[in-house]
Amino acid sequence: MLLIVSAPSGAGKTSLVAALLARDPNLVVSVSHTTRRRRPKEQDGVDYHFVGRDAFLAMAAADEFLEHAEVFGHHYGTSAAAVDAERGRGRDVILEIDFQGAAQVRARFPDAISVFVLPPSTEALRSRLTSRGEDDDGTIRQRLAKARWEMSHYRDYDYLVVNDDFAAAVDDLTCLLRSERLRLARQELLLRPLLSDLLRQP
Numbered sequence: 001m002l003l004i005v006s007a008p009s010g011a012g013k014t015s016l017v018a019a020l021l022a023r024d025p026n027l028v029v030s031v032s033h034t035t036r037r038r039r040p041k042e043q044d045g046v047d048y049h050f051v052g053r054d055a056f057l058a059m060a061a062a063d064e065f066l067e068h069a070e071v072f073g074h075h076y077g078t079s080a081a082a083v084d085a086e087r088g089r090g091r092d093v094i095l096e097i098d099f100q101g102a103a104q105v106r107a108r109f110p111d112a113i114s115v116f117v118l119p120p121s122t123e124a125l126r127s128r129l130t131s132r133g134e135d136d137d138g139t140i141r142q143r144l145a146k147a148r149w150e151m152s153h154y155r156d157y158d159y160l161v162v163n164d165d166f167a168a169a170v171d172d173l174t175c176l177l178r179s180e181r182l183r184l185a186r187q188e189l190l191l192r193p194l195l196s197d198l199l200r201q202p
Contacts, residue, residue, distance in 0.1 A: 005096050009146070016170060020174065034051070057075075067102075106156075113176075120164035129143055
């Protein structure tokens, strides 16, 4: 299963996904490629695959990305081969991508499940962006404007989760993941031997 998780910057998407991964051993997050600079606490290959612009564009031209987009002048993309490999191992894959990338993935995989994470308020979002201490006032205003634009696309998603109470938001994500795994089409494949046995004529 592909689980798309999108959110504006500062809504807590990365922390929620990390908590979800800690709960579920059959879940893995796809590590995106990006052309932006690595931040002090980030690790190459863990947070992102940090690549040069030319290398990224060459990968895009070779159709190596499941989706890719340009955000704030930097390129981001999801490796199709890496996602296919994880799914081939029977693992569900989380894609932490924006609404542009989500639209590209849904076009290729209509059965992908998508979740949009909302902040509890504009003030909470501004506070979270400011508390990072990474951006100046102009950049924060730019990020807030982009956040409003991103949030206007919430209707494109299957689920909405508000990250007000962190533990409750993680529970919401856990519940929707479990529910999606119980859908008939997925269970029918997983339980084929059991169904065959139960329905066999004596």
